[in-house]
Amino acid sequence: MTPFPNRHRLLQACIAALLVVPAFSVAARREAVTADSLTARMQAAEARFTKAAIGVRNGEPEAQRESDAALQDMEDAMNACARLRGCQMNTMLATYNRLLKRTVDTEMEEDDDDLAADALGHELGGDVPRGADAASLLADDHRFDRMVEYNPAVQQSIRRWLTDMRGPLIASWENYRNMRHLMWPEFEKRGLPEALLFGIMAKESNGKVHSTSRAGAAGPMQFMYNTGLRFGLGNDGTGFDTRYDPRSAAMASAEYLAERMRQLDGNIELALAGYNGGEGRALRVYQSSGGRPFWDESVYNQFPAETRDYVPMVIAAAWLFLHPKEYGLTLPKVEPKPVALRLVQPASIYQLSICLGNKGVREGYMRTLRNLNPRYQPETFIPAGTTISATARMVTQYNRWCTSGARADLARTLVVSDPSRAIVRAGQLQTVARTTDDSAPGDTVEATMPVPAATAAPARKPASKPAAPRAYRVQEGESLATIARKFRCDVGDLAKANDIKRPNSLKRGQSIRLAGCEG
Structure with a gap:
């Protein structure tokens, strides 16, 4: 919320004051209110309004009320001036013009700097903690600039993000913006820069919650299973692996990094090297080198090539997060506004992605739906009455297109x-x-x-001994649910026949027995 729309109200008050025809009388000339006092009152109201405007932009709860009260004082002063002989309305208008110009300049600056405003919390969701004001938050987050080296390796990585990897960087930004209210508070509580969170997430997963590496790392922050267990991630008792949950993953990542930073004297590069190349290796290298920095040749060469690439890539993504304008980087404005969406009929994420369309969103809503609802596989039908996480725009689109009508029917037809x-x-x-x-x-x-x-009509066959279950090799992106649907069998039977405890743990090329399947 901003006080800027009030400038129209202020303009109307000025025009109304100018149109008033003063009716001078003896009583009016004897008024205690003088022109000088009205001018002083106008200036004081302007100062109050300006201060309140800053408070509104910084989310201070009483700022909007103070802004309205200051505006009312200005209107009262102008109306009184119009009725008072000797009061210079031009002075009042000069105050108004100065205020209006400052307001418009601020709006233009904000429109031209959407990324910086968003990145620093000027459009935070309701669950995200905020600092006292924008200036302190800016200074706090830009600690990152002083905590890392901006050297040729980082510059080369910035070049990569801005050329071949610009698309993934933009996708990472969009995904992060929609999950920010879930992830950023966990880093902020531990005093870690938001840019660091974004840099790790962009490099690890591009913000795709269900990302899984060949080595078995999973989730937006790519935790290995055993490492995740140390920080509270893993099976939550329902079969869901919380490494895929953005809030839980961010909390674990923040705790892991805080632990590394304590061990490594606050060195971000070494902490990142531990994140990628193993905490044990990072600690041994740090201790054996006498605490030398990551970029020291004797330290740098003790890490594998993957880690030597990983560290500057994370720093480069974080640097671009903080300095987009310097590099001509314009990232899309994302309006997350997280809200709950109650399904009025059963639907899968696939079905919702189709009927929601992609108005205002380049690639549609499927990725956001999956990121905000990681417990659901995209093809699984979610029962009516279930509340899922969404955005305000999704709710609008859902009510318009997904509850009834041709598009809703078509979406159901396509998914079944x-x-x-x-x-x-x-x-x-x-x-x-x-x-x-x-x-x-x-x-x-x-x-x-x-x-x-x-x-x-199926031809009748003589009764015979059931054939042994066939074997099937899992394809890229398949789950037990998609395989059961393809071969017309029960997910539970498949899981039991293949001793699968975690339905999401299938890997490409894995052989499973199609027990009880028809196709």
Whole structure:
């Protein structure tokens, strides 16, 4: 909320005051109010309004009320001036023009600097802690600049982010903005810079909550399973791995980094090296080198190539987070406004992604839905009445497009479509009646046409011993639910037959037995 729309009210008051025809009388000339006192009153009200405007931008609870009261004082002063002989309305208008110009300049500056304002918390969600004012928050976050080295390795990484990896950087920004209210408070509580959070997340996962590496690291902050357990991540008892939960992952990441920083004398580069290359290695190198920095040759060369690349890439992403304008980096304005969305009918994330469309969002809402609701697989139908996490814009789109109508019906049709029904099996022909072009009206001729396998009556087979379950190799991105749907079998039976405890733990190329499946 800002006080700037009040300038229209102020302008109206000025115009109204100018239009007043003063009716001078003996009583009016004897008024105790003097022109000088009105001018002083106007100046005092301007000062109050200016101070309140800063408070509104910084989220101070009483600032808007103070802004309105100051504005009312200005209006009263102008109205009194219009009725008083000798009062210079030009002075009042000069005050108004000065205030209006300052207001417009501030708005233009904010529009031109959306990223900086967003990155520093000027549009925070309700759950995000805030500093006392914007200036202190700015100074606090830019500690990062003084905590790292801006050297050629970091500069080369900035170049990579701004060329071949500009797309992933922008996607990381969009994903982070939608999860910021979940992740940033965990870093802020531990005194860690927000830029560091963004840099790690951008490098590790691009902000994709369900990202999993070949080595088994998972979630937006890419925790290995055993490391995650040390910091409270893992199976929560329902089968969900909390490494995929953005709030839990951010909390664990902040605690992990705080622990590394305590061990490594606050050295961010070494802490990042430990994050990627192993905390044990980082501590041994630090102690054996006598506390030398990461960029010292004797330290740098003791880390693997992956870590030597990782550290400057994280720092570069964090640097761009803080200094976008210097590099001509314009990132999209994202309006997260997190809200709850109650489903009025069963739907999957796939279905919602289709019916919501992509108005105002370049790639649609699927990634945001998945990031905000990590417990749900995209193809799983969520029961009616369930409340899921969403944004205000999603709720608007949902109420318009997803509850009824052609688009809602089409989305349901698309998500339940079964490609196997399109296949026609050899020999399955059916005699049908059709009208020929050269036959008399009502005459028909016999013809044979292929019948889709799904609609053809299955041929009876003599009873025999059930065949042993077939083996199937898991494809990229598949889960037990998608495999069960593809082969028409029960997820629970599949999990039991293959002794799978975590449904989301399938890996590409893994062989599973299709117990109880039809397809």
